[in-house]
Structures are given as C-alpha cells and as structure tokens.
Amino acid sequence: MLLARLVRRPLTRASLRTLATGTTAPGGVDASASVEPPPAGGHLPSVASSRYMRTTRDTALRTPGLRWADEDSADSTPLHSGRQTIKMNMYQAIRDALSIALTKDDSAIVFGEDVAFGGVFRCTMGLAEEFGRERVFNTPLTEQGIAGFGIGAASMGQTAIAEIQFSDYIFPAFDQLVNEAAKFRYRSGGQFNVGGLTIRSPSHAVGHGGLYHSQSPEGFFLGAAGLKIVVPRSPIQAKGLLLAAIRDPNPVIVLEPKVLYRSAVEQVPVDDYTLPLGSAETLQRGADLTILSYGTPLYNIETALALLENPPASLSSIIPQRVRGAKVELLDLRTILPWDMSAITESVGRTRRCIVVHEAGRIGGLGADLAAEIQERCFLRLEAPVKRVTGWDTPVGLQYEKFYIPDALRILDAITETLSY
Secondary structure, rough: OOOHHHOOOOOOOHHHHHHHHHEEEEEEEEEEEOOOOOOOOOOOOOOOOOOOOOOOOHHHHHHOOEEEEOOOOOOOOOOOOOOEEEEEEEHHHHHHHHHHHHHHHOOEEEEEOOOHOOOOOOHHHHHHHHHHHOOEEOOOOOOHHHHHHHHHHHHHOOOOEEEOOOHOOOOOHHHHHHHOOOOOOHOOOOOOOOOOEEEEEEEOOOOOOOOOOHHHHHHHHOOEEEEEEEEOOOOHHHHHHHHHHHHHOOOOOEEEEEOHHHHHHEEEEEEEEEEOOOEEEEOOOOOOEEEEEEHHHHHHHHHHHHHHHHOOOHHHOOOOOOHOOOOOOEEEEEEEOOOOHHHHHHHHHHOOOOOEEEEEEOOOOOOHHHHHHHHOOOOOHHOOOOOEEEEOOOOOOOOOOOOOOHHHHHHHHHHHHHHHH
C-alpha cells in the first residue's frame, strides 16, 4: 500500500525535505532555495478554498434540494428572484436557523448547558436577549435531564430544541433517546409522539480534543429505529438541514462538526428554507469510483483527489499513472439515518467501486452497514471490495489526533488500491 511503501523508504535529511516540499533538483539535491515558495495556504484545497463551498449568491440560491418556506411545496422550480444571501460561517448559520424557528413557532424553546450565554461555540449568541429567557434558557449539567425534559416538552406539543454541549457527553442521555424518544410513537400505537424534539450537538474531531472532546458517536445510534441523524458539511447545509430537522415529525439528532463552525464559510440565503432529510447530495460526478462520506472528511477527500490527479514529486513514483485520470464520484450522505440507499446503489451500480470514509471507528461504524448493504444489492456489478477508511478502534489520542482521523494520505491510499484492484 501507498503508506507502507512510504514507511519502508529510508528517511534522510534530504528525503524529509523532499516529502515536506515535493521539490528536488537533479541528483536528489534540495531545490527549495531555487523555486518560488508555496502560498500561505498551500497549493492543495482546504475547507477555506474548497470548491464544495458556495461562495457566491448565484450558487448559494441554486443549492440542490433547497425549498423556500414561503413557496408552494408543489412547485418544483423555486424562484430565486429578489432572494438575498449573507456571508456566514457555520455557527452563524445555525444561529440564524434557530432564530427563524423561534420567530415562526411560538411553541419553540431552546435549552441546554450555557445556551443563554451563547454556548461554547456561540451558536445561540443573543437568542436569550432576543426571545426572552423563558424560551432560551440554561439547564443543569445533566445530559439525561436535558433529553428527558425535551421528550416531556415535545410530548406536550412544544418544539423542543436541545443542545448537548459536546456529543462526547451524549451517552448519559442514551437511555432517554434510544428507549424513550425513539420508541415514543411506537409504544403508544401512534397516539402520541415526540416529533417536536431536536437534539443539537457539536461533534467529531477538532484537532486537539482528544478522548473526551473529539469523538464521533453516531454509530451508537444506528440501531435506534425511530431516530433520524443528520451531519451537515457547511453553513448552507447546516441552516437548511437544521430547520428541516426541527420541523420533521420525528425526533432528530443533528451532529455538527465542530472544526467547521468557523472554518466553513459560504453565502447563506437569508430567507427561511429547508433541505431534504434522507437525501444524499452528489458533490462531484464520476464514472470510475464512488466515495461516500459526510461532515469534515469530505474536505480530506477533496485534498486526496487533488493529490491523485497531480501528485507531488514525493508521491508521484508510487501512484500509478493509469489511476491519475480516474473520474471519482463523491456523495455527501448528509442524513446518515436513514441513509439514501437509492442514490448510493445508483452511483455504485455505475462506477462498480466504492469507498466509505468517516471519522468514527471502524467497528460498529456506518461504513460497516453501508458496505454490507452495497455488497448485497450491487454484488454482481462490483469490480472491487467495498473499502472503508475510518478512525482507528482506539480512543481518540490527544497528541496523535491527526493520525486518528482519515486524512488525505490514507484516503489516497484507499483510492489507489481500489482503482488498481
């Protein structure tokens, strides 16, 4: 494999410089002094420069699946004339969605640890002052209490929007969410429900959160029939998916990748809109390989695809020429419970190869279920085994968090291996 071949090479001082810069002169001499230095952000795509971000008004208003709340739902061609956008990062877009929900629904309440002060990531900043502390209020430090209160409020007709301050601490609320919220409608024979409950929670790796602030707990909820789980990748997605979750007739957990709160910036429509739950979005069309992912890893995949197409000198000798021109299809699942199986099977049926990427651990992660479903439904069309690139089955290491997540090199390795199978 690519990484193994890199590791087996003897590392000299010159080769380390080469790996860092990708520049050598004839004879293996470092040529960094004779070439123009790279730009501050590097040549490779990042979250800030990603082409998956919609940074103009026109592209933002044409987001696939966007549905304006003030338009007839039967109209399949939404009108964009007169609509405005504002540059927002992800936490600002979430705050905007919460403000719209509170404005349009008098029964809506927002609660959680420190939300009246704006929250750790500022997603509720100013809402208590705008809507009053009887509608936006702090709770004690008790996740099971927050979830239980939300279930009770939703069962009585409130629109309950709860925040679990970090998804790493959602586990005390696990019983309330899995045994109560998920089963409420079923156990009452459809007489009662808690569809008005939405649980928001910052999630996934942040770069330095370690074992208690960088976990990805979504896999633990995959067997909880009755819940929906959403993971947005950007400000436009966060606003539209959160408003859809709040209005969905089922309890929904929205896991917000915390590293994207400030790094992901787009032009976000000002008006009220939703994006469909249970529907994947194709970010890039291709014919040779399908990659499935959600949240932050989408940007690592983008970097890996840039390396595949134009590898630096330090990698060019170990990436076969025949795979560099591969056309890769990338799907953002967005909703991971229920996932969009029709879009997945349609894509994999065409490309005949598939990789699943997520930050959560390999065992019990979404990739295991997706691989099983794909191989049941597409087995006769597959030309390679479904490959998974995931976090390791260990606690998230504080000092070694970068090595835990599926970075661009691990993804590039999987792409090369799958295309060469």
